[in-house]
Amino acid sequence: QVQLVQSGAEVKKPGASVKVSCKASGYSFTSYYMYWVRQAPGQGLEWMGIISPSDAITNRPQKFQGRISMTRDTSTSTVYMELSSLTSEDTAVYFCARGLLYNNNWSPFDYWGQGTLVAVSS
Amino acid sequence: DIVLTQSPGTLSLSPGERATLSCRASQSVNSNSLAWYQQKPGQAPRLLIYDASSRATDIPDRFSGSGSGTDFTLTISRLEPEDFAVYYCQQYGTSPRTFGQGTKVEIK
Numbered sequence: 538q539v540q541l542v543q544s545g546a547e548v549k550k551p552g553a554s555v556k557v558s559c560k561a562s563g564y565s566f567t568s569y570y571m572y573w574v575r576q577a578p579g580q581g582l583e584w585m586g587i588i589s590p591s592d593a594i595t596n597r598p599q600k601f602q603g604r605i606s607m608t609r610d611t612s613t614s615t616v617y618m619e620l621s622s623l624t625s626e627d628t629a630v631y632f633c634a635r636g637l638l639y640n641n642n643w644s645p646f647d648y649w650g651q652g653t654l655v656a657v658s659s
Numbered sequence: 660d661i662v663l664t665q666s667p668g669t670l671s672l673s674p675g676e677r678a679t680l681s682c683r684a685s686q687s688v689n690s691n692s693l694a695w696y697q698q699k700p701g702q703a704p705r706l707l708i709y710d711a712s713s714r715a716t717d718i719p720d721r722f723s724g725s726g727s728g729t730d731f732t733l734t735i736s737r738l739e740p741e742d743f744a745v746y747y748c749q750q751y752g753t754s755p756r757t758f759g760q761g762t763k764v765e766i767k
Contacts, residue, residue, distance in 0.1 A: 572756075581747065581758055581759070581760045581761050582696075582704065582747055582749070582758040582761075584755055584756040584757065584758065596754060598660075598754070598755035599755075632703055632704075634703075637706065637709060637715075643689075643690075643692060643751055643752055644751060645692075645694035645709040645715075645749065645751050646694075646696075646704075646706060646749075647706050647715060647716075649703035649704060649705075650703065651703060652703055
């Protein structure tokens with residue numbers, strides 16, 4: 538069965554960086570795009586970016602340009618999201634999610650990781 | 660960016676009643692690439708509907724989606740106790756992908 542397992546909660550100081558991992562299993566890792574979404578406490582969902590596990594090409598909204606890095610390791614079927622220059626506004630639960638459609642980057646998200654809480658506090 | 664506006668913000672209903680949730684886009688959604696998700700406290704979202712009206716795997720048929728262009732609707736024909744949650748719409752046809760702010764369906 539498809540599973541996405543994320544790394545554990547993090548506490549970071551303002552200005553620091555955080556790297557969250559998402560290990561995939563149960564399907565062909567390189568055949569489905571992966572996405573990152575975050576949710577601040579009590580708030581809605583915010584799309585952060587997309588990565589192609591097959592060729593590592595990424596895309597992100599303008600809001601995160603220069604501050605987010607998404608990578609993948611095909612040997613371990615893991616994608617990573619690193620966010621730098623953290624502020625208190627980055628306190629949120631971060632989710633990875635898989636695209637529903639085979640090899641299609643215009644896709645809804647069918648499987649989600651369990652979420653990783655990142656708290657930014659001095 | 661395409662802004663998705665969901666209404667109402669909160670829907671107070673009883674089990675067995677019909678729920679109608681709206682999602683309006685600021686511009687036409689490409690290829691009706693509109694999804695609906697359900698989220699319960701402490702859980703990840705769950706995909707219910709994609710391409711505006713296609714049910715995702717294992718989603719009960721009491722959930723249905725409709726609409727096109729800029730106006731979309733999620734209907735839950737008869738609310739079950741497990742359906743009380745927050746529902747989000749999302750467009751995935753244009754970058755950046757965007758979500759609505761959510762509609763909470765609560766027990767009356």
